[in-house]
Amino acid sequence: QLVLTQSPSASASLGASVRLTCTLTSGHSTYTIAWLQRQPEKGPRYLMKINSDGSYTKGDGIPDRFSGSSSGAERYLTISSLHSEDEADYYCQTWGGSWLFGGGTRLTVL
Amino acid sequence: EMQLVESGGGWVQPGGSLRLSCAASGFTFSTYAMSWARQAPGEGLEWVSAINERGDTTYYADSVKGRFTVSRDNAKNMVSLQMNSLRAEDTAVYYCAKEVWFGDFGCFDCWGQGALVTVSS
Numbered sequence: 001q002l003v004l005t006q007s008p009s010a011s012a013s014l015g016a017s018v019r020l021t022c023t024l025t026s027g028h029s030t031y032t033i034a035w036l037q038r039q040p041e042k043g044p045r046y047l048m049k050i051n052s053d054g055s056y057t058k059g060d061g062i063p064d065r066f067s068g069s070s071s072g073a074e075r076y077l078t079i080s081s082l083h084s085e086d087e088a089d090y091y092c093q094t095w096g097g098s099w100l101f102g103g104g105t106r107l108t109v110l
Numbered sequence: 111e112m113q114l115v116e117s118g119g120g121w122v123q124p125g126g127s128l129r130l131s132c133a134a135s136g137f138t139f140s141t142y143a144m145s146w147a148r149q150a151p152g153e154g155l156e157w158v159s160a161i162n163e164r165g166d167t168t169y170y171a172d173s174v175k176g177r178f179t180v181s182r183d184n185a186k187n188m189v190s191l192q193m194n195s196l197r198a199e200d201t202a203v204y205y206c207a208k209e210v211w212f213g214d215f216g217c218f219d220c221w222g223q224g225a226l227v228t229v230s231s
Contacts (some may be wrong), residue, residue, distance in 0.1 A: 036155075043222050043223040044155070044205065044221040046217065046218060046219040049215065091154065093155075094215075095217065098169075098171075099145070099147070099160075099216070100157075101154055101155040102154070104155070
């Protein structure tokens, strides 16, 4: 069964970098995923999709500070030079015959 | 700029009905499939329903099948979600979202701000 696993929380200091992880279940390591950001009181925002080879395509207007990568069944979202507005919930999502979301990671910017 | 704006949320008693609408702008609405997703309090995102570009094919999560109906009006750039026989567990913020496909991978590249639906007696 396809499942996306994310750590519930992460934190990093203003100006620092952070890497968030989305892990696909065994047997699904070739799947593409998308990353979404949901800031407080706002709807989700599409950040990028990441392929199994680590190539990624960002959405319109997404800053260069946001990048993606892959290793095996793990898909990463790296945010560099953290801003206060990066404090948000981050979700990964994939397609396996239906849409599936990870549980989300709440990022706190210290 | 792509934009989706939901309306129609509110409070309803268990067993009641509510209709959500979503107005689209900034893209050629009739060429994209659309979905609804929701987020219950303290929970993650859950896909609810989808409708294809022409409006003649619809899909539903098992949790809402038989109770919810999705429709669209391409002349008005609107997609709607009719929710009947509502239950307490349907309480959530409901989002409409624009589907985009990269070969055999689908995701959502534009979301609305959400509409809160509260089902309670």
